[in-house]
Amino acid sequence: AQTVTQSQPEMSVQEAETVTLSCTYDTSENNYYLFWYKQPPSRQMILVIRQEAYKQQNATENRFSVNFQKAAKSFSLKISDSQLGDTAMYFCAFMKSGKGGSEKLVFGKGTKLTVNP
Amino acid sequence: DAGITQSPRHKVTETGTPVTLRCHQTENHRYMYWYRQDPGHGLRLIHYSYGVKDTDKGEVSDGYSVSRSKTEDFLLTLESATSSQTSVYFCAISEFGFEQYFGPGTRLTVT
Numbered sequence: 574a575q576t577v578t579q580s581q582p583e584m585s586v587q588e589a590e591t592v593t594l595s596c597t598y599d600t601s602e603n604n605y606y607l608f609w610y611k612q613p614p615s616r617q618m619i620l621v622i623r624q625e626a627y628k629q630q631n632a633t634e635n636r637f638s639v640n641f642q643k644a645a646k647s648f649s650l651k652i653s654d655s656q657l658g659d660t661a662m663y664f665c666a667f668m669k670s671g672k673g674g675s676e677k678l679v680f681g682k683g684t685k686l687t688v689n690p
Numbered sequence: 691d692a693g694i695t696q697s698p699r700h701k702v703t704e705t706g707t708p709v710t711l712r713c714h715q716t717e718n719h720r721y722m723y724w725y726r727q728d729p730g731h732g733l734r735l736i737h738y739s740y741g742v743k744d745t746d747k748g749e750v751s752d753g754y755s756v757s758r759s760k761t762e763d764f765l766l767t768l769e770s771a772t773s774s775q776t777s778v779y780f781c782a783i784s785e786f787g788f789e790q791y792f793g794p795g796t797r798l799t800v801t
Contacts, residue, residue: 606788618733618780618792664732668788677748678790680732
């Protein structure tokens with residue numbers, strides 16, 4: 574079974590600074606997807622970024638980028654120029670490739686990020 | 691934002707009563723999912739659907755049933771609610787079965 578570990582329960586960063594959230598996963602699969610979701614105090618789960626395991630290039634979305642190390646099974650999220658609106662819980666999630674829709678997302682327990690003014 | 695709504699958004703019910711939560715989408719996506727979120731457990735899959743009338747169990751399906759009679763609606767039913775089912779419930783949709791978009795959530799309290 575796949576597991577996802579987020580080793581930092583809480584982190585804080587100053588506004589405009591850069592912060593990196595860690596995520597490791599355990600799988601014997603070769604083809605899979607990795608995601609970062611953001612959950613602000615509104616409770617809405619928002620997809621931040623996606624990485625396909627077969628792609629060597631790290632995904633980026635504006636101020637958000639990942640460092641995907643397949644051999645190390647590591648998938649960290651870097652937030653540049655942190656903004657107050659980035660304050661949220663961040664969840665790392667794993668899904669193996671397979672029959673479309675039948676594969677479940679496996680979530681880590683989350684990292685609570687606070688951006689301080 | 692993906693067009694997903696959940697109803698009700700909040701509900702308080704008593705142990706032993708039946709409860710139905712509704713997820714409605716306007717995206718015409720094939721796949722729909724129900725998750726529960728609990729402190730210390732992250733999100734866990736309850737049931738999912740890969741088409742009208744096609745559903746399957748997730749990892750925490752005991753005590754829950756689902757139905758999908760139309761593409762746009764996915765219902766989650768607690769036949770006889772228990773206090774252990776107090777949780778926040780999220781619906782998610784996916785067009786191709788991997789990137790999932792979540793609804794706003796329903797907070798359910800069973801007293």
